[in-house]
Structure formats: C-alpha cells, structure tokens
Amino acid sequence: MSAIIFLIDCPDRKGLVASTSSFFYERGFNLLHCQQYADPRDHHFYMRMKLSLEDLPGSRKQLEDEFGEFASGLDMRWSVRYTDRMERLALLVTRESHCLYDLLLRKEEGELRCEIPVIISNHPTLEGVADRFRIPFHCLPVTAGTRTDQEEQLLGLLRRYHIDLVVLARYMQILSPTVVDPWRGRIINIHHAFLPAFQGGNPYERAYERGVKMIGATAHFVTEELDEGPIIEQDVERVNHEHTPEELRRIGRDIERIVLARAVKAYVEHQLLVSGRRTISFTGGAS
Amino acid sequence: MSAIIFLIDCPDRKGLVASTSSFFYERGFNLLHCQQYADPRDHHFYMRMKLSLEDLPGSRKQLEDEFGEFASGLDMRWSVRYTDRMERLALLVTRESHCLYDLLLRKEEGELRCEIPVIISNHPTLEGVADRFRIPFHCLPVTAGTRTDQEEQLLGLLRRYHIDLVVLARYMQILSPTVVDPWRGRIINIHHAFLPAFQGGNPYERAYERGVKMIGATAHFVTEELDEGPIIEQDVERVNHEHTPEELRRIGRDIERIVLARAVKAYVEHQLLVSGRRTISFTGGAS
C-alpha cells in the first residue's frame, strides 16, 4: 500500500502531536504510523508521520501548500515523500565487490525499494558486476592532479541520472567539499570500524595490533570531516587472538554489508533525521 | 519528573491519535511520549501516552472520569498509572539466588523503580538473602497434598502486602488456576530456555543433548498453560560443544538475570500490553 511520509522537526512545545495529527485527520487521512522524539537537552521535537496515500483528497501540491502554511506557523522544518516514487541511488565503489553486490541483490529481492540507475567507480575492476545487473557503469579515475575535474564529472553524473542518494559502497576516495556541501545529508558511507574507534585508514590492521575482542562497522552521513559525520547504524562481531588482520577483514565484510544495507534501507524508507552530530533513526519496527 | 501513563487499546479507526492527543492538549498537558501500534491482521490499535504529572489541572479522579467518558465512546480499554506511586512486587523464589539478588540490587541502585515488600519461597534456603536486604521472608512449603492450602496462603500474602505484580524469580512450582486466574497479566516468569524450544523441565540438559549452538532465556506472563504465556523478552548467548550441561546452566544464569530484569522493568514502567498470545512491548527507547 502506498504511503505519504512526513518528516518534521521544530522547537518543542505543547500540542504538536495533537495539532499535526488533527491536520491530517481533518483531511480524511488514516495515520498509519507516528513516531516522535523530543530531545530533552535542547527541547527540539522530531516526528515521522506515515499516512495512507489512497486517502489523499486532492493533489499532492495542494497538500504540500496547506501543510506548508500550517508548518510555518509552528516554525517547522519538514519534508514529504511519496512511496510510489522510489529514491534513485548512485553506488560509488572502488575494487571491493561485497557491498555493491549486497545492495544490488537486496534491490533485486525487493527488500530495498529504490532505483539504482548508475554505478560509478574510480577503477574499472567492478564493471563486470555492473554488467551482470545491466546497470550503466562509469569509470572516473582520479589522481591528485585530476581530483577537481573528476569531482565535476561525478557531480554531472549525479545530475544526469537524477540521483537522490549517493552511497559510498567501499569507495576508497575522500570527497572534497565541492561534492559534500551540495549533497549534505544525502551521502552515506560505510566505515570498516566501530567509530569512533579506528578512524582513518587500515582499521583492521590497527584492530589486530590493539588486540580488540570485537570488530565493527559504521554507516554514517558524510561531512567534510573524515569519519565524523552523524552515525546511522553500527554493528560488531566477536573475534579472538587467532584472527589475523586478513581474517578480520573477511569477518568485517559481513558486518559492513549488513550495516550499510540497514542504513540505506532506513534512508529510502524515510526514517532518518539529522540532529547536529546525531541521527534520529525512526527504525526499530515496521517501516 | 513524575508522569502519567495511559495504556489504551481499541478497534482501529481514523483519528485515534488526533482525538486522544487533543483530549490531553485541551486539558493543558504536555505529551512527553506517544507510541502506537496497529495490528494489521485484526485491525486493533494499541497506544501508550506519557504526560507530565505536573500539568494535571484537577484531581486524578476527575481526569479518570473524563477520560473514561471519552474512551467509552471509542470502545477503548484503558488503564492509567502515576509514576509517583510505585508498583509493589512480590518475589517468589525457591533455591537459586541469582535472579533474586539481581532484582534486589537493581532496585537498590535505583534502576528498577518499584517496591519489594515481600519475598516468598517454598524453601527456607534464601531467607539469608532476604535478611541482608531487610525484606520480610515467608516460607510456604508445598507438597502434592498441601498445594491448595499453600496457594491460599500465597494469595493471602499477596493481599496483605498490597502486591501489584508477582515475579517468579526461579520459583520451581507450577501455579494452579486458583492463583493464575485472578492474577492474569500480573505474574511474570523466567523460563531458562529460548521458548518455544525446550518447554518444560531440564532445558539445559536437553540443549546439551540436542547440541544447540546458542542457549537462551524467556520472560513471559504466566497463563494456565505451562510456558505458553505471552513472551515479554528473550535473549541468547553463544555456546559450543565443549560446554557441559553444568556450564550451560552457569552461562544461562546471566541470560536469565538480564531477561527477567528487562521484563520487570518494562512492566513497572508501564510499557506492556497483552494482545492474545503476543505482548506489545513499548520499550526500545527512553522509558
């Protein structure tokens, strides 16, 4: 069943649930799901409301105009998405295939409701995977000297394919503010460590050296500070002294896969709101 | 900060969140937290609303009368609790101390906000533990022939101590309908297995024989059918072929402790609603 999803945040005050749910009730909507969170520290309010699309009384534009008017009176930031229109994802990769395959298969199995119109890489290695799934593959090699040009080409591709979300599925390049700024809140990266432990490079090697007893992975929004963006999802797996760095890498691949998939799924189901360095994640139940 | 918590369920229909949140907003309440769930199968609606007690405009009775009138028009079942009045728990035990200690310590540390005015056992073994915490201990031994009498005494003690919730913290006796019926939904048991696996006796022995790779524990409401009541919480721990039944028992104790504590905490924070054989558990976030 198609749905309309509103993501809302505003300064907390009395009556926000009552007035917002009444807004929709008065227009004949059935409220399928409603989740809120009020941050006790800065008294800010976050809400996700899911409505039945078939109850829509007029046009989408009309609903948005009316809600915009309602919201401006309450100082609300808001966005709306309609689930009959799927998000369009660009997958950025380098040489490792496990996260790429995982997202493609979840889409194919119907678990990840989105479109993946393009795969972009700085290496030609994974072109064969793209071919298997009949998805256009663009190879944009990059060196220190060509970074600016390459990122311009990248931005061009994102426009050309009407991309909504960029997923760094083991893309081994750091994006400059040229890309990060206009795409803030719409680039998800998978880091192969349990942040904030082992920020930066070679986390499995460093995990081995430090002798940790669990390794992890972290999906986060990309900001200009490396590995510092709001965390969306994390998970870990138990390891022991016998595991070499190579084996940690293998074990880590399963965690990376699952953590990135959960983060992307949460995004395409409109369950995420960013609050400073933190992510409000309205997951944890039905979508 | 003290709160008022309403637990509500009724047949699903449009406008339930709007009308209920409006009911409270009109009376000046700040809605601290609101969680709902609509069962898609039988179209039944469940909601937990948490309000600030300091906003209470009149008496508690007046609020309840007004809400009762409001609710009867919507076919709602409902209950209300005030967090400035703590639930009173009777802990029933036999010989094993780990769950008993765990609950007593969590209360002492302030994690479990409740009163524990009495400990009841069918064996004298744990009287010393009760003494350490200065809690009255009643030993009600039981044999096949004295079951009826013993349960009458038990019911008497529950009345005398004004008990709200009975916790079977490794109480090794099956309660008859004489006790279960009047206390339906207010007796929590910890079963030392991952239900529905290993219902009945000797679960660790049977887990060893079956060669399972994880063992678990299950907290559930007690019904007249043994180990068949609505499940509140479960957890597991990894084991391997080297663990003897005795070691499974030891590992299991940690799971039992934590699973029972989570279930009792969810109950005393009014996060649980029963729906047939299933428990709607509004946990998963702040309480």
Place this chain on the structure above:
Amino acid sequence: MSAIIFLIDCPDRKGLVASTSSFFYERGFNLLHCQQYADPRDHHFYMRMKLSLEDLPGSRKQLEDEFGEFASGLDMRWSVRYTDRMERLALLVTRESHCLYDLLLRKEEGELRCEIPVIISNHPTLEGVADRFRIPFHCLPVTAGTRTDQEEQLLGLLRRYHIDLVVLARYMQILSPTVVDPWRGRIINIHHAFLPAFQGGNPYERAYERGVKMIGATAHFVTEELDEGPIIEQDVERVNHEHTPEELRRIGRDIERIVLARAVKAYVEHQLLVSGRRTISFTGGAS
C-alpha cells in the same frame, strides 16, 4: 600455504596427543594447529591436526598407509584432507535466491575455498542466477509420483560432477533415505528457525503467532528425521511486535545467509566431526 588436515576420533585414553603429535614430528612435520575435545560423558576423544603440506616427506599414499597402521592400534576413526584439493559442492535450490547468491559470491571473493560445479533445482526460477556465474544448472522437477525417479537423477548428477558435499540452500523438498543414507554427514541444510523451536513448515508465521522476540536460523546435517540432524551453526536477530511475518522473513534471510555460509565454510575447512546428535565444531579461531 597448503596444509594436511587430520580429523580423528577414538575412545579416550592417556597419551593420545603425545603419540599422535610425535607420529607427525618424527616424520618432520610442523604442527600448525591442534585442537582436541574429550567428551566427559562417554569418554570419547576428538582431534583435528593441521600440518604443513610442504613438510610431506614422501607420497600421500605412504603417509596414509603409515597413519592407518598407527591409528588401527588405537582404535581411531580418521580422515585426511589436503587443502590443495578443493571440495566440490552441489548447491540445491528451489525459488529463493539469497542463500545461493551468498555462497556464489563468497566463493568468488575467495572466502569460501571450494568448487561449485553444479546447481540443481526442482524449479526453473533460478537458472538465470546460474547463468550469471556460468555454472551448469539442472532442473529436476518433482511430483509425488516422480520422487523416486527424480532422486535417481539427482544421485546421478552428484556422481557425474564428483560432488563431495551437497548444500540445501533453501531446497524446498524433503530427501528420502535413498539420497540421505549414502550421503550421511555430507548434506547440509539451512532451516529458517532456531531449532528445536519451530521444526517443520512456516516457521516465520509461527514465530509471529507465538510472539517471540528473536528469530533465528540453523544449519544442520541432514538425517532421515526432518530437522533433527546434528546442528552445525545457529544465529538469531532481535525482532519486535511490529514485525509482520513478511518482515520476519526478510530479517531471517540475512541470518540464513550467514549461518549457512559459516556452516559450509567450517565443512570445507575440515573443522567438523559428528558425535551422535551433536557436532564437534573446531571453529572459533583461525582455520
């Protein structure tokens, strides 16, 4: 580095580690890894010894002859594998692709060291997946009346492709003793529940009805009794009352994938010994 792996079991007695490790030391072998387990109940001894293949002083046959003589004096059952010769797997599937893809990708990534020369199904659905990986696909449809013929064909294919291990990667047919008996200990199945809970059909539906708070999957050797064979690996994931049976199925797919992959990996790395209804699994560290 290639290795020789001995799997041994015999009645327990003093000196087994000393005499066996001396046997190999005298022939110039470096013992790369040695794991044992003595069952305290029936006093039976299990051992896995991993040696460096490059230390092999003569022919493989000679080593086996000499070890055979040594072992017969100690009442040992034993088997030996050389890691430069990979196990050959037949994957049996029906309509669901997630476990199939997972095993194919792990092989492609080099994580699963084996050969997969054939995919067999009772439905044509997954032929496209086999094509993508350029693996022969045989469709053997089956009805109640054609079971005997179909299983004969199946056995023929296993012989023709020189198969060592049969993996039921969501193969939705029960194998008769005609297949199970000659392949005892060499057929691995993935069951989509945490056995022994929810044996038989529709486990996710039944998990929903029972209101469990975690769901799981179990990889086990196939015996003639359905879902009763020795368990190799299990895992679980937390769920809640909001998850519909369909969502449990989706969450379960990730657990099935990982649990089956771990079981198959343990088999192809010669880490498994069966002891009655239990599996001695020498995993837990480096392979």
Place this chain on the structure above:
Amino acid sequence: MSAIIFLIDCPDRKGLVASTSSFFYERGFNLLHCQQYADPRDHHFYMRMKLSLEDLPGSRKQLEDEFGEFASGLDMRWSVRYTDRMERLALLVTRESHCLYDLLLRKEEGELRCEIPVIISNHPTLEGVADRFRIPFHCLPVTAGTRTDQEEQLLGLLRRYHIDLVVLARYMQILSPTVVDPWRGRIINIHHAFLPAFQGGNPYERAYERGVKMIGATAHFVTEELDEGPIIEQDVERVNHEHTPEELRRIGRDIERIVLARAVKAYVEHQLLVSGRRTISFTGGAS
C-alpha cells in the same frame, strides 16, 4: 576434579606439542585439555595444558624442577597453577556497587572459584556491602598530596592479605607506576567504553554526543598508559537516539558487570597470556 595448569610461551619450532605432551605422558599424566596458538607474525608459540592433579606422581616441587629443566632447553617461559589452591583477589572500588556485588555474588554462587579476602576503597560508601558479605573493608582516602602515602598503604594491604590479583571494580583513581610496575599483568580494570573508542573520562556522555548506536565495556590489564593495556574481554549493547547519557550509564552497567566477570574468571582459571599489547585468551570452551 583438581587440575594442574601450565601456561607456556616460547619461540615457535617444530615438535613443541609432541615433546611437551610426551613430557607429561611419560610421567603418567592424562592431558585433560591442550590449547596452542602460534603467532604467524613473530613466530612465537603459546600453549595452555591442563592435567589431572591426581596423576601427580611425586611432589609438586619435583614436577616443577623437572619441567624447569625441560623448559630451559626450549627457551620457554612458563608458569604452573594448581586448582586446589585458589587465587586471592583484592577488589578495589570507589562508589559504584554494581561490579563489586556482581563479583561477590558469582563467588558465592560458586561460579568464580577464588578467594576475596579484602575490599579496598578510596571512599567509605561501599563499606555496607563489604559488611553484608563479612569481608574486611579498608578505606584509603586519597588527595593529590597524599597519593604516595596512599599507594604505599595499598601495597601494604596487598602484601598483608597475600593477594594474587587486583581487580579495579570501578575504582576511580589512576594508579601510579609505584603500584603498576610490581603488579604488571596482575591488575585488571573495567573501562566503561568499547576501547579504543572513548578512552579517558566521561565515555557515556561522549558516546551520547557522538550519537553511537552501540555502547560497550572493556576489561584490560593495567599498564602505565591509561586505558592502553592488553584487552582481555569486550562486549556491547545496542542503544538508540532516545537514550540519555544517564540511560547509557544504566545500560552500560550490565555490560561492565559481565565483561569484568568474564575477564576475572578467565584469569582465575589461568586462561590468559599476555603478548605485547595483546592478550592470548584460551577461553571459548570448557575451562
């Protein structure tokens, strides 16, 4: 059944298992359990051997003399413990009781086989807990100016009570090299974060600010560098955006308890060897 446990490490070479197991076999010992690990990087060998104490042919001194001679020829470092002689633990605490209670109860339940002859604190808060368990309690308050004196008193108490292992069960003081040096490898601390994330103070507050989706705890040996000693055990628990720092603290207490208990248990069962910054932990099965 009482046992003799040898912990051994030396440069790796061929025949170490054979010669060592033969050493014990020749003296009539039954090898109950044998675990080894060879570090592939620095070619160092670690082994734990568990023998039946009732097989001891002569005196303990004689065995140790003979093994010492054997070991010196192989450049072995080794230690031996007899399980009929329990390790003596000093518990150091400040104000928080959860880890202290946990260790006391596990000892009482027989899970932790050790003696706890003394509890030492820099605050009087927990004296009542010590009283409940009839264990001597010493309060050694400390200020910047009295640190040296206080640590001398501490060292004196450790001598007076014949302590083998010091457990910092939420002891909120940093120990100087005066204490750490002579007790290297015999002080275990519980850090309330998943190291190396959130080293230093206020980890729960910082975990909240960073918006992590899991929190953890780490038990490690104490070295002169704060929170940098070899990690013995770690675990984590899932959290979400709704949890306040105070709730993280509460959830963290359960992890701290269990992680510290596992580390102490591993130590008293002689399952730990330190290798530079890493701990070789021969746990994972029967003890």
